[in-house]
Amino acid sequence: MIKKGDDKAMIDGDAEILFNHQVNHDTWLLGLKRSEPAVTMKPGQFVMIRVRSGMDPLLRRPFSVCAVEKDHFKVLYRRVGKGTEIMTQAKPGENFQVLGPLGEGFVLPEEERLPVLVGGGIGVAPLFFLARLLYRRNLEFMMGFRSAGDIIPFDELRLPNHRWSVSTDDGTAGHAGFVTDLLLLYLDKNRGLPLSLFACGPRPMLKKTAETAITYGIPCQVSLESAMACGFGVCQGCAVKTAPQESSAYHYVCRNGPVFPAEAIDWEAL
Amino acid sequence: MIKKGDDKAMIDGDAEILFNHQVNHDTWLLGLKRSEPAVTMKPGQFVMIRVRSGMDPLLRRPFSVCAVEKDHFKVLYRRVGKGTEIMTQAKPGENFQVLGPLGEGFVLPEEERLPVLVGGGIGVAPLFFLARLLYRRNLEFMMGFRSAGDIIPFDELRLPNHRWSVSTDDGTAGHAGFVTDLLLLYLDKNRGLPLSLFACGPRPMLKKTAETAITYGIPCQVSLESAMACGFGVCQGCAVKTAPQESSAYHYVCRNGPVFPAEAIDWEAL
Amino acid sequence: MFFPTPDLTTLLGPLELKNPVITASGTFGYGLEYEPLVNLKALGAIVVKGLSLKPISGNPPPRIVETACGMLNAIGLANIGLEAFLKDKLPRLREIDTRVIANIYGHHIEEYGELAKALKGVEGVHALEVNVSCPNVERGGMAFGIDPVIAARVTETVVRNTDKPVIVKLSPNVTDITLVAKAVEGAGADIISLINTITGMAVDIESRTPKLGNIFGGLSGPAIKPVALRMVYQVARAVKIPLIGMGGIMDYRDALEFLIVGAQAVEIGTANFVKPGASQSVVEGLSKYCVDHGVKRIGEIVGSLK
């Protein structure tokens, strides 16, 4: 299985910042103007943002699309390093150079399967988009954070009225433990129910989720991260090792992903 | 003659931006908070400003002190490249890292000599400071600009009520021609009057002024520019060739200057 | 004063380009990926990703890391192999009105010869760029291009087996690049391109591991421009064949520096990631510079350093 991003919709250009506000101690919500994103951007796809002109930082930064509206789209981002630090200082009215939409997004779940969304930390961002798209359906949304203060105030994101549950590593809110514990509990309680898993978050969380899905025989799509230079299949920098049965040794996160079926990835190598 | 900047007063630290407003199409006036600048900064001295943290641009930029107040000082700067472009975007309340005061400033004119200040373009900045310091005295202030639109609205700078005259290269305001024409006219009209010249501006203008002063036998101090890495005599990057009679082959603009007697410099090599 | 559109035509020995702006190998895929972002026919030429005889899957990740004004890559010359290139990419590339240059590399000297032979007479490939910066399996992984004798042997082998102009692309990781340049000129290279990446590394201070799966990677981007420019200047004074300069070119101003020190053409690499439209912008910027400075032919600028 090698997928190839559809570049027909990919454009590069200035996008006006409509808003850029802090939603918790280290997370911001950014609104970028672009005509018709609702038509061209799919959940799981991402954009490459040039955080400022100048040569340091040099490379663009990849961010998932978190929500789309008629004339703009949203990015939910965590301040982790110098690029995201610079982003927090951008003001409405200024521009970012934005390339996208990029990559292969989530394949929507079959009607008969209940979607289960498993997000860790800022990995919830693309799942918000997916959840919004599935607003007519029942689904189960599980999110894990380190601590109560890290929880994204997702009410602000106008999510549909889905069932959701939260875990925190330190037990300061929701279930005390990992979000994969929530998943295992849920799977134990709902044996036999046809499910479809969607996961995004830190690599250990993805690994655990993928292995669980494979063990339980549940279809599972994971959204991966990787350092990227180009974002559209050119530099071959974003390689991830594929599972042995795949036809090539590496997949490229930007073009064959970022969303992959759990079975496509070599979880031992990750 | 080798002078050596007095580093006793030199400090490095964050300086809060009090104001940063545009005064004409490419010139800004910046106010930086620092306690007691009026005591420690002398006309002709400069500061090294780090225009932003990060590594591009890497080096600090040198700027003359244009005015001092009790608790802050002013820098008048022209947007010419990427560093100054970034400076224009800084907002009051933000900080610049500022090292200074640096270098040897102007030696004040003897009482019996009438100070004549000759400034070209943004080179007027340190002369404003000098003029303010000499507010009790008569002086002659000549300024040259490329065009009427380039004239610094110096009224804003609260200059004392000195005599001043302006030239523009294209004749759109004041005398049509170079500021050194104004100087020559003045010297011709005032033969015998004991004068003291102070000049700052582009190199060809300084050269002309210096040569004129030497010909007329008038003491003349010029403020030079040079690319700088350190600003306080360490890197030896800011060398200018000295006149043959000097004891060393090069002077360092940052430490032996930026203000030099006209005779100290090899104007042919400049 | 009136100036007609400046003449950007560039003659690189046997290779004629409509302008001196070329996209660098490994930074522009097989060209087609950039179709949505760049008007490909506005370019002087496209150099495709380095091709080997067989497909190569490349190095273990992480393969790239950003550094100050630059990036390190340890892609490991991953590519689809010559056969797939000829079958899947070239037919579509042929339809584009620009020059296509095949960048080739081998693990043994013979492999270079076989690649040249396989590309002999192939329509739509207008020149070969020979990457000698890759590891020489027979010499314990030392790059071919750091030894003038071996670089010359590779060049000879390719020249003997091709009917196309031969560009040899030099490695900057040498004491005296003019020695290698003279050696490949002597061995029959038509054109020299330089520089390839400078070997570097980066370390994660939390895990205390190299940031690249391969430990070492190649440094590219604005950080290396001063070094690249110096080497082009040196080589321009050492050889008579035309040069293609590269290393950290981000805009037309950078490109001009390379032309002024003596390169007839330039390649744009890392800039294609940062600003996907960079190559086309350089063409436009050069054209405008010529108009603004009364330059009628871009050739007037080449080697015009005073």
Add this chain to the structure above:
Amino acid sequence: MFFPTPDLTTLLGPLELKNPVITASGTFGYGLEYEPLVNLKALGAIVVKGLSLKPISGNPPPRIVETACGMLNAIGLANIGLEAFLKDKLPRLREIDTRVIANIYGHHIEEYGELAKALKGVEGVHALEVNVSCPNVERGGMAFGIDPVIAARVTETVVRNTDKPVIVKLSPNVTDITLVAKAVEGAGADIISLINTITGMAVDIESRTPKLGNIFGGLSGPAIKPVALRMVYQVARAVKIPLIGMGGIMDYRDALEFLIVGAQAVEIGTANFVKPGASQSVVEGLSKYCVDHGVKRIGEIVGSLK
């Protein structure tokens, strides 16, 4: 958990420093200039501006130009000469509780010997750092340090004429830096420091002239860090004597990368211009890193790359 103040003491063969942070030659003047800005006794050592036998006035300006995340300098090794150093600078430097390292260079091999001899027994100079990156007048201006044989001869000459620890500072402008490193180790160097600047140039596209009076200059600053780190890694695996790493270190994190790949100490260069307090901040940052990571002696970090 409680950690006592980490032990930053650094043993470089015969040279003991209170911590591994040294200021690099040419970027810290004669040390005293920084007194208003840095607590000099907080530093492991100060390397003074490169000294020659006679005063040198240096290259024609312009001497420096900024580049992407770096700078080129063509100072031309301007310095006050050994005599003035001993008379005017050293007495005041002696009063400061830190190590002082004299960086020396010559135009002929004999000049190195004479400098070493003149510094023999001089109190307050704790080691010699031998700059072999400067032009060798007998060899048409090629740097001593690019030829292992000549680098070894320079080293031998200094070792024979001194009673102080000898640090040889290597040039990065070579194909294989480990060959030079092994040669100077064999010739008796106690310590190796690396890297000096990488040769580069820059061009003004309006005047079409080199931006430096000397055409070529030495590239330093963050741009070169990946290359410097790679070379330190390579040399650490090739020799047994201790290393001092440098090249683009801006903060303690950069310094740690050098320690992790195998340098026992680091030198801070260009950063002293950008942030005059940089050297002291690196000491503080290393200390904090050790506390935060449960490292008791800084030596535990040296060469700890996994």
